[in-house]
Amino acid sequence: MAWLTTLPWGQLIINGIALGSLYALTAFGIVLIYKTTDVLTFGQGELAMFSAFIAFTLLDRLKLPFPVAFVLTLVFALGLGAVVERVLMRRAQQGSILNSIIVTIGLALVLVGMAGFIWGYEVRPFPDPVTGPPFLFRVSPTQNLVLTQLSAVILAVTLVLMLLLFAFFRFSLVGIAMRAVAQNRVAARLMGIPVDRINALGWGVGAALGAVTGMLIAPTNSLFPNMMGDVAIKAYAGAVLGGITSLPGAVVGGLLLGIIDSVAGFQAPELRTTIAFTLLVIVLVIRPAGLLGRREIKKV
């Protein structure tokens, strides 16, 4: 086990956190949509990608300043999410849960194809929202730990969004209504909650979160229709690891997965995903509802 001590642990963990915050950010949208509508979406990454393209067009073609483009993209995504719910999901949810999952897969395909059709498949650079030298942490005379400013911003945004969303679900009336709808549609409707509107809002906010994700991941991974492929799978894994209904769980799961990815990728790059998922299975067998998830009590 000599390799355990020779690994550059500090830098690997920092890289892992930087990577993991991308996963966590994407996982937020997945968790939010699952929490409010009970649908496990496979379109979150593609929603993020599509919004990033919209932001790119606003920035690059229309030469809008970043904050304006940012807000306009958020509004666009909010609308897109609500339309997706109204046109597709509301009908799909009348069937089995698998029907909804397949519809989100279809949505992902449509979004990738449209992005490819409109903007093409070439890889483009996305303007960095922050520029500046990376942060250096001096740990020893010979060694510095490096964290880029963009990674720091992503991490900060992730944590702030987690707190905001957590408070939203805990304290605001709309947030509580969303939780009620997820828990029991019929009872929620009987309590006077407009279930359809709440679902549309859930998808809208989920898509808006996706837009933030897309605009922050595009500078790191560049912009192309399949840019979210790997991130989305890991984000999904992170969300489940943390407990699919828990927002703090998404952050813990995402960051943990990033660190595992980074260490495993350094030690055995060819088995990176296998190692990550083997650890996941072990964790899930011990805690079947994820690290921070609560076990559902089933009625017969």
Next chain:
Amino acid sequence: MRQSLFPHPKSLLLVLAAALLPPLLGVIPGIPVGYVLYLVCLALIYAIVALGLNLLIGYAGQFSLGHAGFLAIGAYASAVLTQRFGWPFLLALPMAGLLTAAVGFLLGLPALRLSGPYLALVTLGFGLSIPQLVLWRGELTGGAGGLRDLPPASVLGLELRSESAYYYLVFLVIVALTLFARNVVQSHTGRAFIAIRDSEIAAQAMGVNLTRYKTTAFALSAFYAGVAGSLYAHLIRFISPESFTVILSVEFLTMIVVGGLGSVSGSIVGALFLTALPEVFARLPVLKDFKNLFIVVFGAVLILTILFFPRGLAGAWSTRTRPIPPPAEPAARPQEAV
């Protein structure tokens, strides 16, 4: 209750028509018979996977996003056994199925504790890991380059080199496996699966052994995929890790949902439909000019099928001929009951 082999004259007719497919294709001018038959073989091989997956998801209510992994295990097992160890194809085919079933049994173990998105994640991880493990054990599996020039399938010394010969092989296997699936569904085991799908707790209370039937469902489903993998390997005669991506697992899932969950015929219909769809689109003159629109149309067809045929194509087709089990609610929403 005993049932005849072909309870409906229609299904017997369908089987006969399918048996006559190769000569019938030859009559129609302008059709590349070899290529069409190759595609039909591929679709039927995918249909075998879909049959197994539907037993797992549509009947037993367990989720899998990793069936491409099972297909890969079957394909590699068969390829290595015939090419490296010189096994005859007729032995390698069931062996591939059994080996894959053993792996399926093991994957069924975590399923005893997990459900819904958690189980989906474990199976997704399995599907992602198999190609990585294939790359890792390169000396046995040929690594990224894959295994080429696999020996052609041979039955009792007769080499099946032509597409129509191979078509009959695949055809016989799928007829046998369809009948087997139908018998499983109507047996004690099938009823236990359905009971678990509808309510684990109620099933347990009725004396259904969850451990036994969940692992059985996984092993059985994997067996189908393993047999399909063997047929796949000897149809294409070249396999590499890239042939077994998660996208393929998602396609299998799509096939059974579009075809009809909890329906044996739906699995086959879905597989044929989804294999034919891209081929047809690729030939439509309008879509040919806009290559990327093809994915859009594919996604849109998927969505529209689900929206307008929520019980799948088979559900829409057969409601008047024969009652099918109610649409599955895997990862049941227990909260729905007030």
